[in-house]
Amino acid sequence: MPRLLCVCLLAVSVALRAAETPDPGKTYFGRKQYVEYIAGSLPFVLSAPHGGRDKPDELPDREKGTFAFDTNTQELARAIDDEFVARTGQHPHVVLCRVTRRKIDCNREIAEGAAGNPLTEQSWKDFQGFIQTAQKAVIAQYGKGFYIDLHGHGHADARLELGYAHDRQEFGLADTELAKPEFIKKGTLQFFALKNPAAYPALLHGPQSFGALMEKAGFPSTPSLGKPVPGEPYFNGGYNVRTHTAPGTGFAGLQIESHSKGVRDTDASRRKFATALVEQLATYLDAQMGLKLPLKPKAK
Ligand SMILES: [Zn+2]
Structure with a gap:
């Protein structure tokens, strides 16, 4: 009688060494599963640094910094991943911090983000390292890519605040100022925007801007056609979006x-x-970067 072999799948954490190429669709974890990386095969990297719910005792609470929890942004990032899989059959690259911001801030420099604790520093490095691993994989496959760092705000004006690393008032400058290469170089779209400086004002708040596209899809945004200059308060883009769209990364991006x-x-x-x-990003990346996301028609 043939013996049945029982294969038990163990929930083990998979380590990924820096030199390794990630396997699309596979989930990798940093130390103690505090940071999670879903490897993808699309030219898009998404991170959510402030949606962590875990409170491990071994990581001390930080004394200084900002501790606001971006409620449900981890779940929102997972929903975006699911939608990409449904529409393309492929994953984007997704990096999630699963630990509460009280203990780690993965969108600050390491000194503030890990507050000098060696174990926290390891998880901070896991988070940043996975983004770099993802970006390298995208560059190897496509030569360029797009990055979004996903957050949640509690401001009274219910609107997506898109951060391009420009100060709020700067969006009100004359187009001739916005179109100067020195100005574009301060922003997170410089990778492709420098190729056509005259188009930059429109990229920020014209009809083809990401804000205008999201607005048309039913999500009020700023900067956008509807609100070209953000009000106050406004988040203009933090450590992650600035770091991972810097010259040499081959990436453009924004903070939501x-x-x-x-x-x-x-x-x-x-x-x-x-x-x-997913729908608007596909339109945007095709128009601005020549990156085609293989969207299947929507299921009815
Ligand atoms: Zn945040």
Whole structure:
């Protein structure tokens, strides 16, 4: 009688060494699963640094910094991943911090983000290292890529705040100022925007801007056609988006600070937002970077 072999799948954490190429669709973890990396095969890297819920005792609470929890942004990033898989059959690269911001800030320099604790520093490096691994994989496959760092804000104006590393008031400058290469170099779209400086003002708040596209899809945004100059308060882009779109990365990108209601408050909201984001990002990347996301028609 043939003996049945029972193969038990163990939930083991998979380590990824820096030199290794990640396997698309596979999930990798940093130390103690505090940081998670879903490897992909699309030219898009998404990270969520402030949606962590875990509170491991071994990592001390930080004394100084900002501790606001970006509620449900981890879940929102996972919904975006699911939508990409549904529409393309492929994953983007997704990097998630699973530990509370009280203990680690993966969108600050290491000194503030890990507050000098060696174990926290290891997880901070895991997070940043996975983004770099993802970017290298994208560059090897496509030669260029796009990055979004995903957050949540609690500002009164319920609107997506898109951060390009420009100060709020700068969006009100004359187009001739916005189109200067010195100005473009301060921003997170410089990788492709420098090729056509005259188009930069429109890229920030014209009809083809990411904000205008999301607005058309039902998500008020700024800067955009509807609100070309952000109000106050406004988040203009932090450590991650600046670092991972710097010259030499081959990446452009932006930071999304999302409001809660209708975007990340419920499973239905997250799915609706994910649907719009994937659709609009495909349009944007094709038009601005010549990157084609292989979207299948929407299932009815
Ligand atoms: Zn945040």
